[in-house]
Amino acid sequence: MAISIPDELVENIRQSVNIVDVVSPYVALKKQGRNLFGRCPWHEERTPSFSVNEEKQIFHCFSCGRGGNAFTFLMEKEELSFPQAVAKVASMTGIELDSTYTVSSDEKRQISQHQRDLLALYDEATKFYHYLLVNAEIGDDALQYLHQRGLDDTTIDAYMLGYAPEGDALYNYFNEKKVDYQLMRESELFIVWDDGTLHDRFVDRILFTIRNREGAPIAFSGRRMSNDTTIAKYMNSPESALFDKSEELFNFDLAKTTIKKSKVVILFEGFMDVIAAFQAGIHNGVASMGTSLTKTQVRRLGQSAEEINIAYDADTAGQAATYRAIDLINKNSSLKIKIINIPDGQDPDEYLRSQGIDALREVLTRNLKDPVEFNLNYLRKDYDLSNQSDIFNYIEQVLPALAQVKEPLVRQTYMQQLATEFNVSSSGLEEQLRNLMMQQQASRQTENTRVKDNYVPILETPNLVEKPVLSQVEQAEQILLTWMLKHQDAWLKVTSRLDFHFVDVVYETLFMLADGYKQKNQIQEIDNWADFMDFVKEPDLVRVLSQLDQIDDAMMQELDQVDEYIGVLLNRAPLEEKIKQKQRELLEAKQVNNEVLATQLSFEVLSLLREKQAAQSNQQ
Structure with missing residues (x-):
């Protein structure tokens, strides 16, 4: 039976390695005073801000804030679990670990037996719902709907899409298998009535499987099949012992290899958009749970990518979410941002169906806008720009965005555009911007x-x-x-x-x-x-x-x-x-x-x- 590596052995392994030897394959270090400095391996920078303290055996990046010891460095750079990082350092120093220690790739996170049981339950539920979709007559309408949306059978299988019929099909299936009542109750796959009986949470819905970073199913998002508008169009699993919606990203498990290789991630609004991009050969797409992007999700993406392309919908909610996402990403990562502009106000899934795979691939990889340009256009909606007072208020809103731009030529270009469009003094704008930048610098x-x-x-x-x-x-x-x-x-x-x-x-x-x-x-x-x-x-x-x-x-x-x-x-x-x-x-x-x-x-x-x-x- 696998057991955790003892703390004493962990400390012995850590003391047996010099952190410089761990970091050097990834960062060219140069002595500067008491510490060594180099360019941070997680983001682009012209001035080295990545510091290694050989005496304390720790590292710290003054720019992005990452830091820790030799184990932490490998965990973040190679996306290893703590036991895996310890094992890798042990192999560098010639220390042999007993085979009973938990370090294998399928044990990336230390989880309890109860969580293992829940994961097994979700895996079985995923297979059951997928079977009903692709093999059972009861799933024919749902399967036909997905085909009409442009998805082929290979994609449907790759994402293990499913169908939850009316009634209590999943409960009856698990009950026949003698699955423990308390485990089913805690899984959030069911709704508990006042009399204590369990009933399927998802009824007459197409199911999108939400997986953790290791690829294990942990939740579902269900789209209703009926035309009853009194029922929510989409319903997600509530948070559970397995699922925290602020941490998870749809498709990250399948996309992470491509993201690491290309250093680019595409952020979509909907699950169907991610799947449409996948079918078009774009395999680095992810989606947050709705439009509520979180700091944790941004930081996870920042560990694997250097650039993030936002492809939210063109409707009011999608544009507002894009504006919030730009600010959140700028504040919590060094990711370079671009905005994907899909023609005719369509979302990626709609564009795939109307224009085809090649057209969607072209848009997602080439039709990119600068985030500053997006912000300037987005802020216009709040003002009547035929009114002089609103013009001044608008300029007051956009100047802070321009002050964040690091490239002088880019700043100058946008300033000139503002001056020309609104017939205001370019020197006056430049003075305001200079004062604003000085205030930001002073802070x-x-x-x-x-x-x-x-x-x-x-x-x-x-x-x-x-x-x-x-x-x-x-x-x-x-x-x-x-x-x-x-x-x-x-x-x-x-x-x-x-x-x-x-x-x-x-x-x-x-x-x-x-x-x-x-x-x-x-x-x-x-x-x-x-x-x-x-x-x-x-x-x-x-x-x-x-x-x-x-x-x-x-x-x-x-x-x-x-x-x-x-x-x-x-x-x-x-x-x-x-x-x-x-x-x-x-x-x-x-x-x-x-x-x-x-x-x-x-x-x-x-x-x-x-x-x-x-x-x-x-x-x-």
């Missing part, structure tokens, strides 16, 4: 004054590398948590406060993990960060830890300052969140031209800002 500069002077100092990074903009509260969280991990006196001072908690869940999670790590190892201070990263394991948390380790020890000298950081988190954070909420409401009121509400909210925002200013004055 990225290291603040070197104390908390009581309204700012929390943050770490310095290598030359020419921009740091992410952190709120004052998050800066306080970072420094305070680092201080607590490295110095027991700070830990005791903070934990003596019964009312204390971190604002952001990631820092609260690391705080709790650190408490467990310290108790397990019977230590007071964490000085072996590489080992603590092994304990944490979760890549996103390890990435945050690598950022914390870069904080200058000079920021953690005067113990009295701990109270000031605590004050920021307990007093200022709620007030700042209230201000942000009111500012969001004010912006929404302006967008719908509700002048009365906008005036009221303006006074409320002003009052809260004065309250914040007074609180800051009292701390000085």
Whole structure:
């Protein structure tokens, strides 16, 4: 029976390798001061921002934020599980692992027996529904519908599409097989009535199988076959022990090899769009669950791709989703963005049926637009550009988008277009843009004054590398948590406060993990960060830890300052969140031209800002 690799052996393997030897095959490293630097292997950059600390045996990219130890590097670069990364390092150092240890490719994630049982249940349900679609008379209408939508039998089989008939076909099938009632109940494949009886969740629907990254079925999305508009057109499985819709991407398991090879991923809105592209020979397409793209999904795509092409629908909802996606991707990855423009306002599936495979392939690979051009066009819909006031408001909205453009020539081209179209001074626009860019640059500069002077100092990074903009509260969280991990006196001072908690869940999670790590190892201070990263394991948390380790020890000298950081988190954070909420409401009121509400909210925002200013004055 396979068992996990013992912690002692993991630590022995980690200490037996130099992280430089692990990283060097992927990154050309050059000594610079105490650390080694190179160009990050996850994104393009002209100035090396990828750092390796040989003394601490950890790495950190000051640009994209990735970081960790030798195991973490291999997990993210090769998409390995933790045991697989340990095994690969062991093979580099000549350490032989017992065959009973769990490291094989089919064990990429450590899962419980209960989860294995659920996965087996979903696999059986997928096969059952697929059989009813392609082999049973009851699925003829659904199969004919898919054929009319342009899907051939090979594609239908590749995606294991299925049909859920009326009645309780799946329940009866599992019941005959004596499947455990509680397992069926927890699977979310069924609806539980008040009397405790189970009934099929999906009825008279074509089913799209949602698989995890290893290709195992974990959920379904069902499209209704009837014309009854009182029933939802699409119905998805609820979240379960197997399925978290914020993490999963439809078709990622089939697309990941092509994505890694081409470094390009196409983001579609619907499952049928992904399948249509697949049938057209485009195998690097994925879709989120609806249009709600998440940070987790963006970061996963950023691990495999360098460019993302967005092919959402041309309707109002699709365009709004594209606008949100551009902002989310820019803030959470270094992915280069392009927008796919499908002619005649059609979605990819419609275009395939109307124009054919070759035409769809041509559009998806060549009909690409710049995201700035998309944003400029998208923002127009909110303004009457025959009105001078709206012209100025529109320009005020688009300038921040232009300020994010790194290429001077591209910026200049769009600025000239604005000046010509609206007959405004190009020099005036350039001055506004220059001021805006200076403000953005200033917000990225290291603040070197104390908390009581309204700012929390943050770490310095290598030359020419921009740091992410952190709120004052998050800066306080970072420094305070680092201080607590490295110095027991700070830990005791903070934990003596019964009312204390971190604002952001990631820092609260690391705080709790650190408490467990310290108790397990019977230590007071964490000085072996590489080992603590092994304990944490979760890549996103390890990435945050690598950022914390870069904080200058000079920021953690005067113990009295701990109270000031605590004050920021307990007093200022709620007030700042209230201000942000009111500012969001004010912006929404302006967008719908509700002048009365906008005036009221303006006074409320002003009052809260004065309250914040007074609180800051009292701390000085």
